[in-house]
Amino acid sequence: MSYILSEEEQMLRDSAQAFLAEKSPVSELRRLRDEGCKDGFRHAIWKDMADMGWNGIVIPEEFGGVDMGFTAAGLILQEMGRTLAATPFLASSVLCATALRYGGTDGQKSEHLPKIASGEKVYALAVDEKARHDASHIETRARKDGNGFRLSGQKRHVVCGNGADMLIVAARMDDDSIGLFLVDPEASGVERTLRRSVDSHAPANIQFDDVKLDGDALLSETEDGSALLDLVLDSGRACLAAEQLGIAEEAFSRTLDYIKEREQFGQKIGSFQSLQHRAAHLLTEVEMTQSLVIKALRQLDEAPSQAPLWIAAAKAKATRVSRLSSAEAIQMHGGVGMTDEYEIGFFYKRAQAAGEFLGDDAWGAGRVAQLSGY
Incomplete structure (x- = not known):
């Protein structure tokens, strides 16, 4: 294992540094805050990032990504830390892309991963239910209902949740095992509440009230x-x-x-x-x-x-x-x-x-x- 960046990784870091300095400096975060932007990020910049290939950084090429791995994703985020760039990159291109890549069926991957890679849609992961992070505390329930499920519960501090086009929600199933479910945030029974965090970002609290899901909403490629x-x-x-x-x-x-x-x-x-x-x-x-x-x-x-x-x-x-x-x-x-x-x-x-x-x-x-x- 090398601690030294490859030539390709150095080029990625340098291009990220130049792009973010121009498109998303700290002053852009200040503007988002002062304007009260409800999504917490600029969709135009998100599309520009897709054109750079970043949004598909951990997505296989067959699904529209560039598949450079997590080290490459980390290098981009390191530069985002330098400019405090407010983007859906971590939520959509890392967390949700990873969930779909390793847990989605072939059909789910074909449908959703290209949308992340192209910047067409923003995805957000909904896990936490307490004030502090505790992934073991999941009380949201996905009850079996015919060929589908009924989802009920509440998630807190869903990063980019207010501007997301699709959610991946962690919930307990009938046997108390954990399942990850694709949920349309515009579906009946889903209610999003915008929150403002101290860093001028815009996460959301999300309530699920007996939300009807099809059977293919479950990421079921893995049994665990x-x-x-x-x-x-x-x-x-x-x-x-x-x-x-x-x-x-x-x-x-x-x-x-x-x-x-x-x-x-x-x-x-x-x-x-x-x-x-x-x-x-x-x-x-x-x-x-x-x-x-x-x-x-x-x-x-x-x-x-x-x-x-x-x-x-x-x-x-x-x-x-x-x-x-x-x-x-x-x-x-x-x-x-x-x-x-x-x-x-x-x-x-x-x-x-x-x-x-x-x-x-x-x-x-x-x-x-x-x-x-x-």
Whole structure:
């Protein structure tokens, strides 16, 4: 396993950096917030990403994708972290694409994966039902009804759920096993409630009231729905850790630039030893996070059975370091770091929200301990 990016991966990262700097800088997130955009993202940018081939990054070529793997998806998300790009990429092109690729029937793959890859439709994964992430707590029920199902329950904090054209919902079936179901959000009995999160994103709470589903709504290619859900969530955690790494890197980079230019008491504040020590500490933390994230992504691509421990470690470390880096950035910027005029506060807010999604650092540490036999 190599920690060094291939030439193809470097080209992907560079193109992502240039595209996002032009199309989705931090100022675009500010505009989305100020306009009160209900979907939380620009559909035009989503289509542009599809034209770049990103939306099909983990989708096989036979279904319209480019099949470059999770490391490539992570590189794109790392650059998204640098610009705080608000897109459905993680929800649609990673979480839902993975669910369909590994759990869908041939018919489901043929119908849905090309829509994700082309940017024609946005998909969202609905799992959590508590205030904090807990994938084991699923009380939403899919009751057998003739050849189909009746779905009832509630999901919280569905990322991109308000702007999604299709949902993949985790629910318990009659035998208490887990199933993943394709659900049209416009179907009778589905009610979406827009939420505003601290990072200016627009997740949704979704209520399902006796929603009628056809039999082919169930992703049934695999018999073990719990294992499929674990794989889907782990793919999301590894890629989200890459986004958090990008947040930490950009917050650190902006802070270095600031302390090199800001003067106090007649000298650059970057010459103060206390700030130098804090910057050096941040650099080592960011570098360790980078190594853990690439390890987790490579394992997911090359040895998925060994990936869960590394993914949990990477998510925990990336959560802690992105929060540390953005908090230190605000402090080193001084009073202006607290103002809305400066963009550094957006990084802090996104670090808080991304840290909670799919499990925070405490969750990750517990998962590492569990997988290590403690």
